[in-house]
Amino acid sequence: xxxxxxxxxxxxxxxxxxQLFSLYVIIHGASGPGGGFQGGVVFGASFILxxxxxDITSGRKKLPESVNTVLSSLGLFIYAGLGLLCxxxxxxxxxxxxxxxxxxxxxxxxxxxxGIELVEIAIGITVMAIMVSIFFDLAWKEENRKGGEE
Amino acid sequence: MKGLSTIALILISLLCAxxxxxxxxxxxxxxxxxxxxxxxxxxxIDADALExxxxxxxxxxxxxxxxxxxxxxxxFRVEKVTGMEGExxxxxxxxxxxxxxxxxxxxxxxxxxxxxxxxxxxxVRWIEKGQEETGTPxxxxxxxxxxxxxxxxxxxxxxxxxxxxxxxxLRRRGKL
Numbered sequence: 001x002x003x004x005x006x007x008x009x010x011x012x013x014x015x016x017x018x019q020l021f022s023l024y025v026i027i028h029g030a031s032g033p034g035g036g037f038q039g040g041v042v043f044g045a046s047f048i049l050x051x052x053x054x055d056i057t058s059g060r061k062k063l064p065e066s067v068n069t070v071l072s073s074l075g076l077f078i079y080a081g082l083g084l085l086c087x088x089x090x091x092x093x094x095x096x097x098x099x100x101x102x103x104x105x106x107x108x109x110x111x112x113x114x115g116i117e118l119v120e121i122a123i124g125i126t127v128m129a130i131m132v133s134i135f136f137d138l139a140w141k142e143e144n145r146k147g148g149e150e
Numbered sequence: 151m152k153g154l155s156t157i158a159l160i161l162i163s164l165l166c167a168x169x170x171x172x173x174x175x176x177x178x179x180x181x182x183x184x185x186x187x188x189x190x191x192x193x194x195i196d197a198d199a200l201e202x203x204x205x206x207x208x209x210x211x212x213x214x215x216x217x218x219x220x221x222x223x224x225x226f227r228v229e230k231v232t233g234m235e236g237e238x239x240x241x242x243x244x245x246x247x248x249x250x251x252x253x254x255x256x257x258x259x260x261x262x263x264x265x266x267x268x269x270x271x272x273x274v275r276w277i278e279k280g281q282e283e284t285g286t287p288x289x290x291x292x293x294x295x296x297x298x299x300x301x302x303x304x305x306x307x308x309x310x311x312x313x314x315x316x317x318x319x320l321r322r323r324g325k326l
Contacts, residue, residue: 072313080168083303116296127306134316
């Protein structure tokens with residue numbers, strides 16, 4: 001594959017800023033436009049940019065397969081577990097996913113706000129890992145086929 | 151490797167159990183008591199002479215003035231809640247041209263010697279009470295993550311399932 005020094009340099013400089021922007025989008029989901037889904041997709045897109053510009057094997061080294069598999073289910077576990085914690089901490093009084101009963105602060109509404117933030121982060125983790133995982137699977141397949149034909 | 155598989159199996163069965171619980175716990179469609187659709191308390195007023203007027207299905211003038219003062223629409227009909235003592239529904243006629251159906255709007259309940267005025271409406275809770283209840287200024291976010299938390303949990307599960315399906319179909323290299 002032919003390499004372009006301009007594309008490589010620009011993406012090397014831009015990728016940290018894209019990732020920073022995605023974190024901004026996730027954290028600002030509560031006060032402005034944004035949220036877990038959008039931020040997760042932007043973070044995954046930064047990884048995909050890395051894989052497209054550089055090598056797929058070096059991209060795999062940055063995010064190994066085991067870490068990717070764990071991360072893709074971790075977000076869902078945080079989300080579902082947060083709902084379970086609400087029942088446990090309220091000793092059965094509160095409903096599933098009623099974040100007010102989580103013991104972060106003394107204020108019920110503050111707890112709900114923090115619960116929303118945590119849920120957004122969890123959604124972001126899952127969406128990012130699944131995006132990258134799907135892209136890796138599709139890209140690997142293509143490379144294997146090319147190897148078989150030659 | 152075997153220990154890892156056991157841990158994964160335990161976690162997966164825990165998640166499955168949680169999802170079964172969620173499926174059981176979801177409010178019934180159209181349930182009037184599901185959290186976002188519940189009534190919101192507006193104000194309370196002394197119930198000395200008003201109760202008799204309400205019992206005769208007449209809306210007292212005092213009450214009308216209170217609604218007017220607070221900028222709420224005037225009810226035009228009041229009706230007793232079936233099977234409940236000391237509770238009334240007040241109806242408001244919609245002013246739109248193509249949709250002039252009356253709407254159940256206020257809920258009046260007697261508590262002690264006071265009349266409590268509540269308001270039914272999904273929009274009130276979402277728009278006017280949302281920030282107060284959740285401490286989050288963004289209307290979309292508290293809708294997504296708090297009031298419709300079950301929905302978002304399902305959406306995340308759909309994305310997860312899509313990823314797992316792609317892994318099962320395309321990853322043919324022996325190790326996961």
